[in-house]
Amino acid sequence: MRAEAVVLRHTDWGEADRLLWLFTRELGKVRAIAKGVRKPRSRKAGHLEPFTRVGLMLAHGRDLLIVTQAEAVDAYLPLRDNLVRLGYALYVVELLDRFTYEEGENSSIYRLLVDTLSRISTEETAALAVRYFEIRLLDLVGFRPQLFTCVGCGAVIRAEDQFFSAEHGGVLCPSCGPRHAGARPISMATLKYLRHFQRSNYTDAQRAHLTGTLDRELEAIMQYYVTYILERGLNTPAFLRRVRADEMRSRGNESEETAP
Amino acid sequence: MLLPVPLQNLINALSRLPGIGPKTASRLTFYLLHASDDLPNDLAEALLALKSGTAYCPICFNITAAGREMCEICESRDRSNGVVCVVEEPMDVLALERTGGFAGRYHVLQGALSPIEGISPEDLRIRELIERVRAGGIQEIILATNPSMEGDATAMYLRQQLLPLGVRVTRLARGLPVGGDLEYADQSTLLRALAGRQDMN
Numbered sequence: 494m495r496a497e498a499v500v501l502r503h504t505d506w507g508e509a510d511r512l513l514w515l516f517t518r519e520l521g522k523v524r525a526i527a528k529g530v531r532k533p534r535s536r537k538a539g540h541l542e543p544f545t546r547v548g549l550m551l552a553h554g555r556d557l558l559i560v561t562q563a564e565a566v567d568a569y570l571p572l573r574d575n576l577v578r579l580g581y582a583l584y585v586v587e588l589l590d591r592f593t594y595e596e597g598e599n600s601s602i603y604r605l606l607v608d609t610l611s612r613i614s615t616e617e618t619a620a621l622a623v624r625y626f627e628i629r630l631l632d633l634v635g636f637r638p639q640l641f642t643c644v645g646c647g648a649v650i651r652a653e654d655q656f657f658s659a660e661h662g663g664v665l666c667p668s669c670g671p672r673h674a675g676a677r678p679i680s681m682a683t684l685k686y687l688r689h690f691q692r693s694n695y696t697d698a699q700r701a702h703l704t705g706t707l708d709r710e711l712e713a714i715m716q717y718y719v720t721y722i723l724e725r726g727l728n729t730p731a732f733l734r735r736v737r738a739d740e741m742r743s744r745g746n747e748s749e750e751t752a753p
Numbered sequence: 754m755l756l757p758v759p760l761q762n763l764i765n766a767l768s769r770l771p772g773i774g775p776k777t778a779s780r781l782t783f784y785l786l787h788a789s790d791d792l793p794n795d796l797a798e799a800l801l802a803l804k805s806g807t808a809y810c811p812i813c814f815n816i817t818a819a820g821r822e823m824c825e826i827c828e829s830r831d832r833s834n835g836v837v838c839v840v841e842e843p844m845d846v847l848a849l850e851r852t853g854g855f856a857g858r859y860h861v862l863q864g865a866l867s868p869i870e871g872i873s874p875e876d877l878r879i880r881e882l883i884e885r886v887r888a889g890g891i892q893e894i895i896l897a898t899n900p901s902m903e904g905d906a907t908a909m910y911l912r913q914q915l916l917p918l919g920v921r922v923t924r925l926a927r928g929l930p931v932g933g934d935l936e937y938a939d940q941s942t943l944l945r946a947l948a949g950r951q952d953m954n
């Protein structure tokens with residue numbers, strides 16, 4: 494059976510095999526065994542690293558699929574040479590992995606994943622692509638937040654600072670917000686971005702100029718929302734924050750050194 | 754239960770080992786039951802000594818015999834102190850030692866960074882490595898983590914941490930395996946093999 498897939502993650506299996514979590518275009522999320530890929534002379538190993546987009550031949554094994562051939566379509570090499578980009582890619586993959594089950598084909602999620610990985614590896618700032626991914630993924634898995642009317646009273650949301658409630662899955666107007674425990678304030682600017690991302694395709698979304706502080710607020714709100722939905726925290730955000738801080742620090746040092 | 758408790762206990766214990774199911778476990782158990790006296794005793798002693806007789810070397814964190822101040826490699830006088838090879842697992846030290854081509858010291862991280870699995874720098878022996886470098890006397894750190902996503906992430910993280918300390922940081926070369934086939938090489942390997950090509954004169 495022919496399939497195209499992105500490798501989400503892997504664990505060692507038996508003596509020299511690996512168990513792969515794949516997100517395939519044809520079958521959605523599946524698990525497959527890749528035989529012998531931990532041997533240095535394996536023909537498949539290099540094509541099956543995490544977040545490689547790969548063309549596969551799969552065969553049915555006793556209970557899992559078995560990878561019989563693999564040929565990388567895009568290895569997203571720039572991801573592998575930069576810790577921050579790698580961190581973002583890991584976050585994207587973890588989020589997708591947590592939100593999906595082995596439940597059959599979903600080509601729009603596959604498309605979104607492939608596009609997002611290539612955006613992270615080629616664009617100047619990966620953050621925008623990742624924020625866009627979050628909103629779109631929530632749409633595709635059925636957790637689209639309500640951003641246009643208050644989830645408390647149904648009033649149309651006006652241009653002012655609001656509250657966001659993960660429990661109710663959307664925005665609360667300033668009069669309802671304080672009455673719901675756990676709702677967090679959200680600034681008008683941040684809300685505007687979320688709405689913009691929810692309504693636009695990526696080319697339009699890109700026109701939005703994302704500043705550092707806005708990105709941090711968006712990130713915090715999304716973190717809060719997905720943690721609530723998934724009922725447990727993700728592992729990668731901590732790593733991402735750390736490598737980003739380290740990069741800022743080393744950049745800071747460089748600019749000090751080059752200053753006259 | 755039809756089986757006497759000692760037999761059943763051993764079967765249960767064996768079937769917790771990787772790659773051993775209940776059938777293999779019972780076969781091994783019955784083999785041990787009928788084997789000569791030495792085998793079960795030797796096995797039992799070896800198992801008991803496994804945990805109590807081993808420890809981590811306080812310098813390189815490789816596995817060593819318990820009670821030693823440091824492992825044989827750290828103790829050796831014939832090795833250079835200036836070069837430290839950083840590996841993920843004790844087995845990697847064995848592999849490098851078999852080549853006989855390295856005469857420096859080692860540092861065993863005991864794993865690799867894996868942000869998705871939640872393995873962070875604190876779970877590895879990274880702080881200890883940085884302290885070793887800070888203590889001075891090391892000119893070069895060879896990063897010999899696996900050429901996988903996790904190994905590369907670990908190497909990049911270490912590079913970021915080590916470079917400010919003014920030490921030379923190198924990474925094992927990556928290229929085509931002996932007996933390999935160019936046609937089956939992946940982009941990443943081939944690109945690096947091309948970038949790292951060497952003069953033949």
